[in-house]
Amino acid sequence: MTRPGFVLEVDRSTPPILTWHGEGFRLESLPAGRSRVIYPPEPLESLKDPDATIRRALESPLGDSKPLRELLFPGMRLTIAFDDISLPLPPMRRPDNRQRVIEAVLDIAAAAGVDDVVLICALALHRRMTESELRHAVGDRVYDSFAPIGRLLQHDAEDPAGLVHIGVTEHGEDVEINRRAAESDLIVYVNINLVAMDGGHKSVATGLASYRSLRHHHNVRTMRHSRSFMDPEHSALHSSNWRMGRLLAASGVKIFQIETTLNNDAFPPQMAFLQKREWEWNPRDRASYAASTRGLSLLTPRLARSLFQSIKAPHAMTSVQAGEVEAVHAETTRMVHRQQLVEVQGQTDVAIFGLPHICPYNVNSIMNPILVMCMGLGYLFNLYRGRPIVREGGVAILSHPTPWAFHPVHHPSYIDFFEEVLSETTDPVAIENTYEERYATDEWYRHLYRTGHAYHGVHPFYMWYWGAHALEHLGRVIIVGGDRKAVRRLGFSPASTLADALEMASDVVGDEPTISHFHCPPIMIADVK
Amino acid sequence: MRALQVDRSVTRFATARLSSRPAVLRLTETEPPAPPGPDWVTIRPLLSGICGSDLATVYGRASRWFEPYVSFPFTPGHEIVAETATGERVVVEPVLHCTIRGVDPVCSSCAAGRTNRCENLAAGHIAAGLQTGYCNQTGGGWSGALVAHRKQLHYVPAGWSDEAAVLVEPVACSVHAALSAPPGEPRVAAVVGAGTIGLATIAAIRSFREDVTTVIAVAKHPDQRRLARQLGADVVAEPDELRRAVRRATGSWVLDSGQLTGGAGVVFDCVGTSESLSSSTAVAAPGATVVLAGMPGRVNIDLTALWQRELRLAGAYAYGPEPVAGDRHSFDLAMQLISEHDMGRLVSALYPLERHSEALDHASHAGARGATKVAFDLRHEKRR
Numbered sequence: 001m002t003r004p005g006f007v008l009e010v011d012r013s014t015p016p017i018l019t020w021h022g023e024g025f026r027l028e029s030l031p032a033g034r035s036r037v038i039y040p041p042e043p044l045e046s047l048k049d050p051d052a053t054i055r056r057a058l059e060s061p062l063g064d065s066k067p068l069r070e071l072l073f074p075g076m077r078l079t080i081a082f083d084d085i086s087l088p089l090p091p092m093r094r095p096d097n098r099q100r101v102i103e104a105v106l107d108i109a110a111a112a113g114v115d116d117v118v119l120i121c122a123l124a125l126h127r128r129m130t131e132s133e134l135r136h137a138v139g140d141r142v143y144d145s146f147a148p149i150g151r152l153l154q155h156d157a158e159d160p161a162g163l164v165h166i167g168v169t170e171h172g173e174d175v176e177i178n179r180r181a182a183e184s185d186l187i188v189y190v191n192i193n194l195v196a197m198d199g200g201h202k203s204v205a206t207g208l209a210s211y212r213s214l215r216h217h218h219n220v221r222t223m224r225h226s227r228s229f230m231d232p233e234h235s236a237l238h239s240s241n242w243r244m245g246r247l248l249a250a251s252g253v254k255i256f257q258i259e260t261t262l263n264n265d266a267f268p269p270q271m272a273f274l275q276k277r278e279w280e281w282n283p284r285d286r287a288s289y290a291a292s293t294r295g296l297s298l299l300t301p302r303l304a305r306s307l308f309q310s311i312k313a314p315h316a317m318t319s320v321q322a323g324e325v326e327a328v329h330a331e332t333t334r335m336v337h338r339q340q341l342v343e344v345q346g347q348t349d350v351a352i353f354g355l356p357h358i359c360p361y362n363v364n365s366i367m368n369p370i371l372v373m374c375m376g377l378g379y380l381f382n383l384y385r386g387r388p389i390v391r392e393g394g395v396a397i398l399s400h401p402t403p404w405a406f407h408p409v410h411h412p413s414y415i416d417f418f419e420e421v422l423s424e425t426t427d428p429v430a431i432e433n434t435y436e437e438r439y440a441t442d443e444w445y446r447h448l449y450r451t452g453h454a455y456h457g458v459h460p461f462y463m464w465y466w467g468a469h470a471l472e473h474l475g476r477v478i479i480v481g482g483d484r485k486a487v488r489r490l491g492f493s494p495a496s497t498l499a500d501a502l503e504m505a506s507d508v509v510g511d512e513p514t515i516s517h518f519h520c521p522p523i524m525i526a527d528v529k
Numbered sequence: 530m531r532a533l534q535v536d537r538s539v540t541r542f543a544t545a546r547l548s549s550r551p552a553v554l555r556l557t558e559t560e561p562p563a564p565p566g567p568d569w570v571t572i573r574p575l576l577s578g579i580c581g582s583d584l585a586t587v588y589g590r591a592s593r594w595f596e597p598y599v600s601f602p603f604t605p606g607h608e609i610v611a612e613t614a615t616g617e618r619v620v621v622e623p624v625l626h627c628t629i630r631g632v633d634p635v636c637s638s639c640a641a642g643r644t645n646r647c648e649n650l651a652a653g654h655i656a657a658g659l660q661t662g663y664c665n666q667t668g669g670g671w672s673g674a675l676v677a678h679r680k681q682l683h684y685v686p687a688g689w690s691d692e693a694a695v696l697v698e699p700v701a702c703s704v705h706a707a708l709s710a711p712p713g714e715p716r717v718a719a720v721v722g723a724g725t726i727g728l729a730t731i732a733a734i735r736s737f738r739e740d741v742t743t744v745i746a747v748a749k750h751p752d753q754r755r756l757a758r759q760l761g762a763d764v765v766a767e768p769d770e771l772r773r774a775v776r777r778a779t780g781s782w783v784l785d786s787g788q789l790t791g792g793a794g795v796v797f798d799c800v801g802t803s804e805s806l807s808s809s810t811a812v813a814a815p816g817a818t819v820v821l822a823g824m825p826g827r828v829n830i831d832l833t834a835l836w837q838r839e840l841r842l843a844g845a846y847a848y849g850p851e852p853v854a855g856d857r858h859s860f861d862l863a864m865q866l867i868s869e870h871d872m873g874r875l876v877s878a879l880y881p882l883e884r885h886s887e888a889l890d891h892a893s894h895a896g897a898r899g900a901t902k903v904a905f906d907l908r909h910e911k912r913r
Binding site: 415438 | 764765766770774776777780781782783
């Protein structure tokens with residue numbers, strides 16, 4: 001029986017709490033009587049037979065969709081789009097959900113006599129995946145069948161000939177997506193829905209869109225009006241994507257949506273202590289923690305990064321939904337909430353977020369300072385429903401080494417953003433108004449995005465906007481154990497220890513503040529009442 | 530009177546070079562120099578700045594190129610605001626060219642008004658000396674008194690502070706550097722170094738060069754970055770950020786080696802080291818001019834880019850009439866610039882002569898210590 005999420009009120013008997021710190025973790029003691037620890041639910045049980053469940057879902061679609069089999073016919077153009085490297089986190093053990101679903105879809109397409117099939121990785125403005133990353137996602141059989149003949153593509157949001165402008169929503173938003181997908185008789189979109197933000201109309205309207213289209217919802221105003229973007233009902237980001245998705249449907253673009261959910265079993269058995277409650281650690285967990293921290297202390301940052309990036313999560317599929325986009329996504333969201341929601345009573349003055357080694361944009365890469373900001377203030381801060389776990393004017397304490405380090409191939413425009421933009425201002429609105437267009441249209445970044453493995457030139461801006469709501473909400477952001485110069489460049493305050501950070505926080509929120517420790521990963525959503 | 534003097538002593542120069550102490554310099558009591566001719570006057574320094582070339586000399590790092598152009602013992606100091614016997618304040622244009630030396634006829638450079646290119650720096654009726662401050666007959670600014678030819682004197686406008694006036698000479702060097710690259714198509718300029726020369730070069734580009742669209746400054750230290758911005762730099766980068774800053778401003782691409790495909794149309798090296806010159810050539814566009822504004826010594830750089838990209842490496846020494854500015858003299862333009870930008874604030878610290886070691890150490894580490902120009906304060910010196 002899976003236990004639900006849990007909020008622990010810290011007292012004198014509470015052991016030190018595991019706090020992520022990049023490629024490592026620490027045990028931190030929290031002040032008794034005014035601190036609480038928010039733990040995620042335990043992993044849901046996995047599907048007994050995922051492949052059979054997938055086949056059933058394709059045959060019994062949700063909403064007004066016909067079964068996939070009935071939508072396929074000889075001579076048609078079929079495009080199968082799928083989520084990119086940013087999902088799931090950490091990357092899951094083989095077979096990946098995408099492989100299972102794509103193989104099932106291809107079996108049905110073959111049976112229906114469909115020859116014109118193209119697979120497109122829905123990158124949006126993310127970096128192109130490498131061959132090994134694609135093989136991991138779709139499986140060797142699919143890769144070897146499609147890639148050599150040029151039918152496994154990666155979306156190019158900067159290819160004028162490869163995009164088509166569908167129209168403009170009632171809010172004036174351009175909808176421009178991948179031409180091959182738009183001109184297909186059917187798009188089958190294969191999702192891994194790790195968090196509530198993923199999926200729905202966002203899949204095609206974002207994953208297969210151009211900068212011209214994305215800029216309508218990837219901006220400061222939208223982010224500040226998404227409270228949070230993990231709660232689709234209260235997310236301007238989602239409202240915009242839904243308008244775009246409905247325009248696509250009204251324009252005749254046919255989408256068969258497939259969404260899969262995972263449990264939050266994020267770490268292999270030898271690292272089981274990472275998702276256990278500390279007072280339940282057994283001698284083996286304690287030994288694993290001690291051995292891990294000792295071993296990591298002996299590694300260089302580069303080796304530690306390689307070690308952590310090699311982790312493959314034992315995530316297991318918990319549901320599959322297929323059919324009409326909105327009907328599918330409603331059920332998916334219910335399943336995500338079932339795995340991730342934790343009821344939390346009220347806000348606190350301070351929130352502590354230990355940042356792990358990985359976020360959606362540094363898989364097989366470096367968590368650079370901008371991604372630290374995005375992970376802390378964009379993702380973890382926004383993992384709430386109702387209200388943030390920290391009150392307005394409160395303090396967020398992040399724990400991460402925050403190295404002044406960038407992956408030169410993956411994040412070239414991030415380096416410039418950090419050097420040029422953040423040395424001038426950290427105000428999201430000023431950044432958006434002054435710098436975004438130049439970076440978005442820089443030919444060099446465009447070239448690297450299209451031909452190499454670089455994120456689009458505008459991507460670091462989106463990372464900064466992701467944290468715009470938190471920046472507006474919080475009174476101060478403190479990073480524990482970070483490179484002091486890098487932390488200051490972000491506009492935050494560096495602290496050597498958590499105790500120092502709490503002392504510094506008292507300048508903003510007063511003495512004896514109430515504290516929430518967000519014990520994530522595994523991922524959860526605080527349902528703040 | 531008191532004066533700081535540099536003696537010809539191989540031992541002292543070697544000690545200075547090895548110990549990083551100003552071992553070649555000594556504070557001495559001496560008689561003021563006698564005027565060598567009727568057009569010469571005795572002037573009393575009020576402030577006298579410490580320049581990069583002075584530091585190279587007193588720390589034993591100066592190039593041996595200058596050996597024929599100095600006469601020992603000499604009193605350094607060529608950035609001078611002084612008072613005449615009649616109480617007027619003047620700044621000294623220190624180049625000791627043909628006319629000053631009584632050479633007749635003057636050399637072709639001096640005849641053309643290019644006194645900074647004078648061919649007779651070791652001839653005439655005074656001893657060898659590149660400038661006042663390197664000649665044992667004229668004396669120099671780091672003393673209670675010196676002599677200057679009337680043609681070397683520029684009167685200080687009323688209302689100016691001594692601090693503003695002492696900057697006229699170095700700022701004139703920057704003006705000359707800024708105007709030494711021929712004007713052309715709109716272009717990006719990079720200024721490497723943000724000491725006095727670098728900062729004044731930024732200001733001069735902004736005031737006198739309409740063809741420069743964007744000024745990228747390289748500054749290491751926070752105060753330098755702030756001043757560079759205030760004086761007109763559009764982008765301020767740290768040294769290891771320069772290449773990316775130029776790429777962004779010019780739309781260049783980057784090769785796998787990190788080399789830019791394009792670059793800045795004009796680059797001003799205001800430091801003069803191997804590193805700064807390498808950085809400067811690395812960010813220069815094909816056909817660009819790299820101006821050496823800072824005094825270089827022996828440097829070690831790869832000149833392949835200079836050859837393959839047809840870069841022009843141009844020295845910019847001292848001052849003179851500036852064709853790009855309608856033949857106005859660099860000193861006049863410098864005075865305009867100092868006035869417009871309130872550049873007197875660049876004088877960060879003043880020292881009496883007896884604290885010369887401290888002053889020179891401060892000047893050597895000016896950027897890191899939040900300073901720009903360090904000078905000697907001679908207003909309380911005995912004149913005899």
